[in-house]
Amino acid sequence: MSTLTDPPKPAFRLSQLIYDTRYRSITIQFVALVLMVLGIGWLVNNTVQNLEDLGKDFNFGFLGSPAGYDINQQLVDYNSQMSHGRAAFVGILNTLLVAFLGCVTATVIGVTAGVLRLSKNWVVSRLMAVYVEGFRNVPLLIWIILVFAIMIESMPEPKKFRGADPAASMIFSDHVAVTNRGIWIPRIGFTNSLSGNEAVASVEGLPAVASGGADWALIGVVLLISIVAIGFVRARSTRMQQATGYRPTTWYLQLGILVIPFAIVGLFLGMTVVTPYLKGFNFTEGIHLRNSLIALWLALSLYTGAFIAEIVRAGIMAVSEGQSEAASALGMRPKRTMNLVILPQAMRVIVPPLISQYLNLAKNSSLAIAVGYMDVRATLGGITISQTGRELEGMLLLGAFYLLLSLIISSVMNYFNNRTQLRER
Amino acid sequence: MKKSVFFGALTVAALTAGVASAATLDDVKARGSLNCGVSTGVVGFASPDANGVWEGFDIGICRAVAAAIFGDSDAVEFVPTTGQTRFTALASGEIDMLARNTTWTFSRDTDLKFEFVGVNYYDGQGFLVPKDLGVSSAKDLDGATVCIQTGTTTELNLSDFFRINNISYEPVPIETNAEGRQQYIAGACDVYTTDASGLAATRSTFESPDDHVLLPEIISKEPLGPLVRHGDSEWGDVVRWTLNALVSAEELGVTSANLAELSAAPTNNPEVNRLLGTEGELGAMIGLDANWAVNAIGAGGNYGELFEKNIGESTPIGLARGLNAMWTEGGLIYSPPFR
């Protein structure tokens, strides 16, 4: 037994909760937790109380009842007798469509502008600077409305295309009609369609892609097989290069593998181009890109593209000069230096901020409200809410949708990001 | 211990939440002004004039209610609402009443939990087209592009009409009347459809109104009227009887011209006396002053005067009374008795 006595433990004093760093953080966390629980409790309670005062219940049954309204742009079959849930789905697809198109074009525009801004050519780099500053510094909403107004006010009406000596005419040798109701472009049709030749769009203006689902599936499968085959050819070339030092020329083989099966299937299906033509009040056939889609898509792409351009520029500049000097010392041409040395390293800097640009674009697509684009905000979060009075339910669903969309985008991009990061071996 | 603190706090939160839903009339009186939801701009019904002062037929109802409560027809805040925002604004308490070309329907009255206090305009949905479109019936509109306000009954009727007649159309969804007007004039849509009164009002603002015609079909019933939230019948009574007072005033021949004279002393018509508060206690029964109806009528005149001044045949909008004539003259406008 030890004779040494432990130093007497000081009694716990309440003031230690504040003055003693060992306890203070616990105190702060506890207080924050209580405040948060109280805050949430207050909000929920308030909501329940207010719903009760209004005599409203909380239920999602409205999603099953007939919507009653029509939607102009539908990627899946829809009519007003279908349910509010279906209308919401049509809206979701429209949101996804514009978000996807926007992300693709914004990336193309952004990467091009970002690279060109570093160009040695003074005019080109200045032009890109003007583009970037012009679009970054004017609110997106204004761009959307501007494009929309230009489409409506300065493009010709469809009826101007009529008559022996029309005031307006179609462009690209009569394939594309630019009107103040949108742009009609040709679509690809199949005269021997697998879905039967009667399977035309059920509603006028429905992109007829839906009518030939089986045809597109077949084409997709063939293309996929070709791409896989091309992969094998390339892998073989790489193996030969590693073995012999020479890479065999295979581009004609690759091209053949891509084009020939596709051409055969195309012939088999009777693939043709269907051009729009004027019928009654409007153009018909072809694909109708409505003003709302054009305005939103173009403005989102140009606006986000300007931010992406800066991100790309920053990414390239972050790769030290020595890298490109070393590459040219090895005799690499500038284009290969860019593709093989600079861009792969720049990607590491570029991808994380790119993710947030994609997220921004997806969420900014809800500015569709300014031009009447029928996205999920307009169907579920707009018309459905005001026809059924289900504000709370509708808004919660809408919030959940955008949350989910953002989470999906960022997880996909994070996966991509992990693949581009430096791997330490 | 911790638990009881938590629940105690929750109760406090619940109590403060409960306070927000006291009687609307008291809230309005305490605030000193009425929050009235109106449209974003339909000439003749609700639009700001050159000086930013709101005027119109629906505005007249708001001002009459404000005058009935405060004796001051300016004690009102006008809150512009769109087809999509109006019901949320009313349900959430942002506005005390809505007077915005709003159709009384079953589901709005029941499921959306609103109370329509009456009808101030019996309307129906029409189609406006340019004359040179060469269309004489709505049934010829197959394939046409139609501008349509979202969140309205018109949007639902339109869909039904085209489906029943087995013809198709391309809807161009719009938020406000101003947007619809712009797209229609630019020719981005062939047809503009909404309540016929709204079409007449919109057409009156065109440069050459005569180049546009209303097609003969009226495809729906659109009884338009002011509404309030469910659950506060006393407040509903105030708005309902203000509207009825305007109607009864027309029926009884009380106008802004003779209002002062008739309300100075009891006349030999007891209903006029009860209406104008020179006899009986009607005002007190709805929590207002005895001269509430005098103030309401004084705000813009009786129902007929409001109609003539804002949308009647002498205005550019030029609407005939039609269904909106007094019941004594073959119309549907009718007020229960004041007694």
Ligand SMILES: N[C@@H](CCC(=O)N[C@@H](CS)C(=O)NCC(=O)O)C(=O)O
């Ligand atoms: N009566 C229909 C339609 C009401 C409606 O939206 N009318 C238009 C044209 S008369 C309007 O008031 N617009 C006002 C605005 O754009 O703010 C309804 O209640 O749903």
